Structures are given as C-alpha cells and as structure tokens.
Amino acid sequence: MGEAGDPPPVAAADVADALADDLATALTVNGKSYKPLADGTYDAIVLGTGLTECVISGILSVAGLKVLHADRNDYYGGACASLNLDQLYAQTKPAAADGTPASPPAELDLGRARDYLVDRVPKFILAGGEFVRVLVHTGVAKYLDFKLVDGSFVFASGRPHKVPATPKEAMTSGLMSLFEKNRCRQFFSFVHAYEQSDPSTHGGLDLTTLPMSGLYSHFGLQADTIAFVGHALALYRDDSYLSRPAVETVVKVQLYATSLARHGRSPYLYPLYGLGELPQAFARLSAVHGGTYMLDTPMDEVLTDPATGRAVGIRSGDAAATARYVVGDPSYFPDKVSVVGRTVRRYCLLGGPPPNTRGATSCQIILPAKSVTPPRATDIYVLVLSDAHKVCPPGKYLALVSTTVEGDAADAEAAAAQLQPGMDLLGEVIDSFVVVDDALAPNADGTGDGVYVSRSYDASTHFESTVVDVLDMYKRMFGKELDLSATAAAAAGAGGGGGGGSGS
Numbered sequence: 192m193g194e195a196g197d198p199p200p201v202a203a204a205d206v207a208d209a210l211a212d213d214l215a216t217a218l219t220v221n222g223k224s225y226k227p228l229a230d231g232t233y234d235a236i237v238l239g240t241g242l243t244e245c246v247i248s249g250i251l252s253v254a255g256l257k258v259l260h261a262d263r264n265d266y267y268g269g270a271c272a273s274l275n276l277d278q279l280y281a282q283t284k285p286a287a288a289d290g291t292p293a294s295p296p297a298e299l300d301l302g303r304a305r306d307y308l309v310d311r312v313p314k315f316i317l318a319g320g321e322f323v324r325v326l327v328h329t330g331v332a333k334y335l336d337f338k339l340v341d342g343s344f345v346f347a348s349g350r351p352h353k354v355p356a357t358p359k360e361a362m363t364s365g366l367m368s369l370f371e372k373n374r375c376r377q378f379f380s381f382v383h384a385y386e387q388s389d390p391s392t393h394g395g396l397d398l399t400t401l402p403m404s405g406l407y408s409h410f411g412l413q414a415d416t417i418a419f420v421g422h423a424l425a426l427y428r429d430d431s432y433l434s435r436p437a438v439e440t441v442v443k444v445q446l447y448a449t450s451l452a453r454h455g456r457s458p459y460l461y462p463l464y465g466l467g468e469l470p471q472a473f474a475r476l477s478a479v480h481g482g483t484y485m486l487d488t489p490m491d492e493v494l495t496d497p498a499t500g501r502a503v504g505i506r507s508g509d510a511a512a513t514a515r516y517v518v519g520d521p522s523y524f525p526d527k528v529s530v531v532g533r534t535v536r537r538y539c540l541l542g543g544p545p546p547n548t549r550g551a552t553s554c555q556i557i558l559p560a561k562s563v564t565p566p567r568a569t570d571i572y573v574l575v576l577s578d579a580h581k582v583c584p585p586g587k588y589l590a591l592v593s594t595t596v597e598g599d600a601a602d603a604e605a606a607a608a609q610l611q612p613g614m615d616l617l618g619e620v621i622d623s624f625v626v627v628d629d630a631l632a633p634n635a636d637g638t639g640d641g642v643y644v645s646r647s648y649d650a651s652t653h654f655e656s657t658v659v660d661v662l663d664m665y666k667r668m669f670g671k672e673l674d675l676s677a678t679a680a681a682a683a684g685a686g687g688g689g690g691g692g693s694g695s
Contacts (some may be wrong), residue, residue, distance in 0.1 A: 218511055220494050220504060225511035229483045233259045233512055236505055238490050238519030241269035242312070242466065243645040245473040246322075246661045247518055249329035250673065252480035259512050260477055261488040261505075267474070269520060270628075270648065271312045273467030276304035279538065283624035299621055301540065302584040308465040309538060309582070311626075312648045313574050313591055314657065315340055315459035315555055317426075319450035321658040323460075324675045330479075334472035338580055340459035341551035345423035346558040347415050350547045351616060354423045354557075371413055378410040378420075382444050398438035406437040418559035420444065422570055426655050428595075429560065429569050459555060459653070463581045490523055493642060502641040516668055518643045521631035527644055532630040533596035534650045535606040537614065540621040541588035545575060547616070552579035555652050556616060563612040569595040571613045574652040590617055593650040596627065603627045636667045643668055 217224040218231045234256035237248040248260045266272060274282065276295050284293030295301050316322050316337070326332040344351035347366055355364040355375075362372050386392045396409065407417050421427050425443035432440060450458035462468045474484045492506040494513070504513035521528040548554050556573035560566060571594040578585045592613035600606040607625045614620070630647045637643035646660050665673045 218513065220511055220513060221497060225506065226509055228261075228488075228505070228507055228510040228512035229259055229485060230257075231512055233257045233483075233514040235259070235516040235518060236261070236512060236514040238262070238505070238517070238523045239269045240264075240267045240470045240484075240486075241271045241520050241645075242314075242469060242648075243657055243660055243664075244269070244518065244520055245470045246325055246329075246658075247645075247664055248482070249331055249473045249476050250325065250661070250665060251516075252477050252482050253329045255480075256516075258477060258480075258482035259485070259514065260474075260482060261485045261490065261507070263487070263489045263523075265487040267470035267486070268311075268467055270522070271310065271466060271470075273308045273310050273465045276301060276307040276309070278304075279307070279309050279624060283538070283626060296622075299540075301621070302587065306584045307582065307589070308467060309589060310466045312536075313461075313466060313576070314648075314652055314654045315461055315574065316654050317446065317450045318453045318458055318460050319446055320655060321662065321675070322654040325658065325661065328675050329473075329476055331469070331472045331476050334475055335468055336463040337460040338463055338553075339454050340457045340461055340553045340555065341579075342457050342548060342554040343423065343459060344548060344554060344556045345419040346556060346562050346612070346616070347419065351545075351556045352419075353549070354419060366419060367413075367416060371416060374411050375416055378412060381410070382441050383448060385441055385445070387438060396437075398441060399436050401437045402434050403437045403440045404433040406440075407433075414561065418562055422559040423557045424448075426651070426653060428649065428651055428656070457554075461553065461576065461580050465576075465580070465582045490519075493517060493524075495640070500640055515641070516643065517641060518645075518664065518668075520645050521633070521647055524633075524642060524644050527635065527640075527642060528631040528633055530629045531632045533600075533606065533627055534593065534630055534647070535596050535600075535603070535610060535625065535627045536591060536593040536650070537607055537610050537623050537625050539590040539592065539614075539617060539623045540583075541575075541590055541617060542586070542619060542621055544577070544588060545573070545590070545617050548575070551575065552577040556613070558612055558616075567594075567609075568597060569650070571610065572650055572652040573613045573616060587621075590620075591652065592617070593652065595630070595650050637664075638667060 218227045235251050235258050237244050237258060237260045240262040248258050252258050262269060280294050281292035286292050343354045345354050352366045362376055367375055381394060384392050421432060424447045425440045447458055477484055488507050490505050490507055493502050494504040494506055494511060495501060496503050502517040504511055544550050554575050558571040560568055560570050574591045575588060576582050577588045583589050592610045594609055596606045603625050606627045632646050633644035643664050645664060649656050662673055
C-alpha cells in the first residue's frame with residue numbers, strides 16, 4: 192500500500208535515456224565502455240527487493256554508504272510480494288484450457304480482489320527482538336503502522352493451547368499436569384532470574400557448558416513441556432539445540448518473555464496492510480540517504496576484476512554500475528547457490544477464526560515436530576490474519592500453513608499432504624493455494640568474490656531466522672558485528688509501532 196510520500200519507482204529505460212543526454216562520458220569497466228546505470232558509481236549494489244535485501248539496504252544506507260537497489264520485477268517485494276486475490280489465483284491455480292488465468296470463483300462470494308493483501312512469506316515480528324531494533328536503527332519504524340497479534344499458541348494433545356511464558360501462566364495452563372506445572376514454574380523462575388554476569392543467579396550450574404537437554408533434566412521437565420519451551424518460546428525449528436549450551440536457549444526464552452511483557456497479551460506485531468509496506472518504507476529510507484531504487488531492471492552480468500576475480504559491479508543491458516559490494520537474493524546468482532531443501536506453503540481463505548484460538552483475529556500456532564502423528568523432524572507453522580490488520584475484508588480470514596518438506600515428496604500434492612496436521616486446526620476452509628519453493632543457500636560467504644548472497648526464507652512464521660541472515664551478511668561484508676546497542680533503548684519504546692501504530 193503506497194502513500195503520497197512514496198518515491199516513485201524508476202524505470203531502467205527512463206534512467207538510461209536521461210543519462211545519455213546529461214552525461215558526457217561513459218562508465219568504463221575493465222576497458223569496456225557502458226552507459227552509466229543511474230549514477231553509475233556506488234558503494235553497494237543490492238539486487239532484489241525481498242525483506243532480507245531491503246533490510247540490508249537500509250542498514251547500509253544509514254551507515255552512510257551510497258546504495259543502488261535494483262529489482263528485475265516491476266513491483267516491490269520479490270519473493271515476499273503481497274498479492275491481491277486476482278494475483279493469488281492467477282499465480283497459484285491452473286489456467287483455463289484457452290490460457291485464461293485463473294480467477295476467484297463468483298460462487299465463493301469473496302468480495303473485491305483489491306481488498307486482499309496476501310503476503311507470500313508472512314512473518315510475525317517479535318516485539319522485543321532484533322528485527323524491531325533494526326527497524327528503529329534504520330529509522331524505517333516511523334514509516335509503518337503496527338498492530339499487536341492476538342495470541343501465540345502451541346499444539347499439544349490434539350489441540351492448540353495458549354503458550355505460557357511466565358510462572359503464573361504456567362500454573363494455569365492446560366498443557367501440563369499439576370506436578371508438571373510446579374516443575375515448570377521452578378524452571379521459569381530460574382530462567383527469568385538468570386543473569387550471565389551474576390553467578391548468584393546460576394544455581395550452581397554452568398550454562399555455557401551444560402547442554403540444554405541437561406538443564407531440562409535438572410528440572411525434570413517432560414517431553415510436552417520441553418517441546419513448547421524449545422519450539423514455541425525459544426523458536427527453534429528442530430531439536431538440534433538440545434546438544435548446544437543451555438545459555439543460548441535461556442536467552443531466547445527471556446527474549447520471548449520480554450516481548451510478551453511489552454504488551455501483556457502477545458509477543459508479536461504485524462504491520463497494518465501486511466509486509467508489502469516494508470519494501471516501500473525502505474525505498475523512502477534509501478531516497479532520504481541519497482540511494483536509488485530501480486524496478487524493472489534486470490541484472491545480466493556480474494562484472495569482475497580479471498586480476499582478482501572479485502565483483503566490481505553489474506551490467507544491465509548496455510548500462511553498468513560499479514560498487515565495492517554486490518548483494519542479492521539467490522535468484523540472481525544461480526551459479527553461487529545450492530538447493531538445501533524445500534518449503535511448502537498453503538495459503539487458505541477462511542470464514543472465521545480457527546477453533547480453540549479464543550476467537551483471535553490474528554495468531555500463530557506452532558506444531559512441534561514430535562507433537563504430530565507421525566512425528567516429524569521439523570515443525571509445522573500456522574499463521575492467521577484478518578481485517579484487523581487490513582489484509583482482507585471483514586468476515587474473512589487469511590491463514591498460512593507451512594513446513595519444511597521431508598522425505599521424497601515427488602510433487603506439490605505430496606508435499607502439501609505434510610501440512611495436514613496444521614490444516615486440521617483451521618476449521619472450514621473456503622479455498623486454498625499450494626506453493627512449493629526450493630530452499631537455497633549460498634555456496635560461499637562472499638569474502639572471496641565480493642558477492643554476498645542471502646538465503647531463501649524458511650517455513651517459520653516469525654522473523655528471527657531472517658534477522659540472523661541479515662546480521663550474518665553484514666558480518667561477512669564488514670568483518671564485524673552490527674552494533675545495535677545504541678538503538679536498544681529506542682526499540683524498547685517502539686513496541687506499538689512507528690508512525691502512530693496501535694498496540695492493541
């Protein structure tokens with residue numbers, strides 16, 4: 192959803208024509224002359240306007256780098272674009288025999304197509320997490336309106352339960368027996384009191400060497416409790432964390448509790464009008480800092496220094512731009528990435544909230560891998576939104592069920608079958624749309640060739656893994672961690688949202 196203040200996208204052809212008139216000299220790279228692409232010379236070139244690329248572009252702009260941000264598409268968002276209902280049907284349903292794109296069936300009475308904003312990769316924002324700090328650090332938070340997500344649930348014993356994150360909530364949760372509630376209360380009391388710099392809070396335990404499985408054993412926690420702590424609070428996607436130092440999980444549980452305490456009802460936020468607002472907000476940020484956004488601009492070649500093999504820029508048609516850093520999503524560098532898995536997502540149109548979610552207008556349900564039948568290696572995620580976040584008409588709900596494809600699922604139908612435990616929680620589904628994407632990861636860290644490639648988006652319905660990728664890319668580029676400490680205090684006050692966002 193654009194606003195009057197949005198910078199208009201710049202067409203590559205218009206820029207090239209203007210520069211041909213205004214610039215007397217061409218850009219020379221490796222002894223060959225090109226028309227300058229936009230200004231021609233930049234500190235960094237970012238390819239793709241997905242969420243990861245927009246965030247890294249914003250961080251670089253705020254750091255004082257001159258950024259060219261280009262996308263081959265004529266719209267913002269890339270793999271994270273928001274679709275209206277016509278676009279959703281056309282992109283995910285088979286066309287008619289005569290080639291006419293699929294469209295919403297009139298008998299479903301879904302309302303106007305433009306009233307739907309279906310995010311292809313919807314992810315909730317943890318109110319106390321790193322992503323909020325990044326939004327504040329870059330100044331993008333002031334361009335967006337956020338609203339609190341109604342609830343967070345975890346699947347256990349055949350139905351969703353509200354996630355307990357405090358000793359008091361643990362004592363009233365339907366997840367556990369009376370004896371387990373007492374053990375869980377003791378565990379939460381220890382976690383909330385723990386400070387790594389204060390040995391008096393350690394209870395005689397060294398969490399830097401004790402694996403998380405050992406801490407669970409210390410408190411005698413049962414399998415269902417371990418599942419919701421590790422997957423619904425610490426937000427791990429599998430059980431590999433059990434063998435890592437317990438301090439990592441304790442910090443993650445503390446972060447969840449801090450996010451929950453910020454608003455009292457839910458730890459998650461989501462922008463009004465969906466995540467499609469984010470790329471446009473970063474476009475405004477780039478313009479403020481002297482950067483350039485260019486849509487409808489294909490990347491035909493990475494230009495390299497023949498002596499070092501390092502990237503020095505890009506070519507688009509007969510135009511080029513140079514930069515010290517070239518960054519982009521995996522689709523721009525097929526020779527530099529590998530398929531490391533597949534993600535299946537099922538987008539669903541609902542006529543009401545899912546059962547057992549207390550009538551929530553928005554929520555997340557996490558199904559830990561071991562809680563479903565048959566047990567899995569990775570979790571299943573359910574995300575639900577409604578007109579409360581301005582993404583669909585009143586009376587309609589949008590739901591996403593997603594997971595990592597396991598085993599030899601030969602086609603989309605077989606992959607979608609793995610989502611059935613999540614689908615069973617939705618109630619009546621008006622219509623649904625299945626998309627299976629390859630999960631791509633860079634083959635190298637970019638320090639050798641100067642090309643820094645992001646990872647594909649995982650199946651989770653929260654931003655924590657995406658932020659990890661952003662911060663990892665920054666460290667690969669500059670050899671140091673991104674310092675967000677100066678914005679920590681500001682982020683603490685950003686919970687309800689920038690730009691007058693609602694916290695209710």
